[in-house]
Amino acid sequence: MSQSAAPKINPILGPNVMKLGVMAFNCSGGSTVTTAPEAWPMTWPDNVALAQMADRAGFEALLPVGRWKGYGGASNFNNRTFETFTWAAGLAAVTEQIAVLSTVHAPLVHPLIAAKQAATIDHISGGRFVLNLVCGWFKNEFEMFGAEWREHDRRYEYAAEWLDLTRRLWSAEEPFDFDGAFFKGRDLWSAPKPLQGLDLPVMNAGSSPTGQRFSAENCDMNFVMLRQKDQASDMAQIAGLKAIAEARGRRSSCWIHGYAVVRPTQAEAEQALNRYVIEYGDDIAVENMLSIFGMESQTLEPSVMDAFRFHFKAGHGGYPLVGTPESVVDDLVRLSGMGVDGVLLSWLDYLGEGRQWIDDVLPLMESAGLRAPYSR
Numbered sequence: 507m508s509q510s511a512a513p514k515i516n517p518i519l520g521p522n523v524m525k526l527g528v529m530a531f532n533c534s535g536g537s538t539v540t541t542a543p544e545a546w547p548m549t550w551p552d553n554v555a556l557a558q559m560a561d562r563a564g565f566e567a568l569l570p571v572g573r574w575k576g577y578g579g580a581s582n583f584n585n586r587t588f589e590t591f592t593w594a595a596g597l598a599a600v601t602e603q604i605a606v607l608s609t610v611h612a613p614l615v616h617p618l619i620a621a622k623q624a625a626t627i628d629h630i631s632g633g634r635f636v637l638n639l640v641c642g643w644f645k646n647e648f649e650m651f652g653a654e655w656r657e658h659d660r661r662y663e664y665a666a667e668w669l670d671l672t673r674r675l676w677s678a679e680e681p682f683d684f685d686g687a688f689f690k691g692r693d694l695w696s697a698p699k700p701l702q703g704l705d706l707p708v709m710n711a712g713s714s715p716t717g718q719r720f721s722a723e724n725c726d727m728n729f730v731m732l733r734q735k736d737q738a739s740d741m742a743q744i745a746g747l748k749a750i751a752e753a754r755g756r757r758s759s760c761w762i763h764g765y766a767v768v769r770p771t772q773a774e775a776e777q778a779l780n781r782y783v784i785e786y787g788d789d790i791a792v793e794n795m796l797s798i799f800g801m802e803s804q805t806l807e808p809s810v811m812d813a814f815r816f817h818f819k820a821g822h823g824g825y826p827l828v829g830t831p832e833s834v835v836d837d838l839v840r841l842s843g844m845g846v847d848g849v850l851l852s853w854l855d856y857l858g859e860g861r862q863w864i865d866d867v868l869p870l871m872e873s874a875g876l877r878a879p880y881s882r
């Protein structure tokens with residue numbers, strides 16, 4: 507759907523109380539670190555089928571993971587990945603209403619390139635583009651680029667300047683000089699501007715105190731990785747983030763990643779989960795991931811690491827949505843009450859279980875008042 511018309515509101519900022527997205531399906535294995543036979547093989551036709559299914563069901567977002575290298579082990583989890591801007595451009599052209607995101611590693615892509623790629627996809631999609639800005643934590647992939655590996659908090663100073671320059675490129679009506687701590691340039695210019703202009707939403711998944719502050723102060727949405735120790739501390743994490751944004755006169759919505767296993771009974775759901783996590787889980791890949799994540803990010807304290815070993819195999823550290831359609835909707839109502847505005851879903855079998863979610867869970871979300879009915 508190529509357009510140059512004035513944009514409407516980006517679907518990711520739409521009215522539903524609990525918005526829905528699908529994540530990580532540009533990567534082999536998706537979000538499940540397992541050798542189970544149903545693990546996502548990741549082909550373009552399957553990506554299109556899934557994106558169109560979510561689009562027709564009224565979901566709000568399609569999020570790719572920015573990944574350049576796999577994690578080894580028998581699954582070599584995420585070793586095959588579609589590049590996120592070209593992926594988003596392709597999906598923008600074959601979907602109608604859903605927001606398409608690209609995930610950009612700020613230290614690996616110059617703002618001039620990213621600003622123009624984002625503007626291009628914004629035009630292809632008719633104003634449905636969202637940029638997910640990440641600073642990087644997987645040191646191994648930075649080594650492939652020979653890129654500078656900055657100290658943790660310095661990465662966010664870099665990202666703030668990166669975003670400042672990108673937004674100037676999206677809005678400046680005349681060429682400008684830029685003289686920052688990280689970027690210097692003469693007569694900088696980019697056109698066309700995004701259809702959404704400076705309203706183009708930016709997300710960030712910083713989870714450390716510094717990362718969350720950066721996100722709340724500079725971005726429109728934050729992907730929160732809930733520590734899942736208890737509900738009160740998860741609520742405090744979300745409230746804290748929104749409070750920082752409000753103090754700066756901004757609004758920040760909070761999204762989480764949820765891995766879903768929905769079956770007619772709780773026992774069947776848990777059995778299906780345990781089968782792909784315990785029977786088929788790839789311990790080597792997850793150890794490789796967590797050893798680097800533990801060292802290079804400041805997201806998870808050592809006390810929650812053991813529980814997260816399971817969550818990472820089950821769904822890349824996401825929040826478990828495991829049970830019957832009814833119990834999962836109860837979970838979503840509770841999450842909404844905690845301040846969560848959207849959930850990015852992943853499944854072991856994206857196409858089969860995604861269809862099941864649309865058929866069995868979505869109508870219950872509507873009855874629970876989490877979403878308005880969508881004509882499908």
Ligand SMILES: Cc1cc2nc3c(=O)[nH]c(=O)nc-3n(C[C@H](O)[C@H](O)[C@H](O)COP(=O)(O)O)c2cc1C
Pocket residue numbers: 570571572573609639640641642643644710711712713714715716717718729730731762763802803804805
């Ligand atoms: C839902 C979600 C999606 C993420 N997507 C990516 C990604 O695509 N690529 C990436 O390198 N990091 C990704 N991250 C990692 C974060 O950007 C961040 O580096 C990490 O959570 C560590 O946080 P910290 O930098 O605040 O310590 C993601 C994190 C979450 C919770």
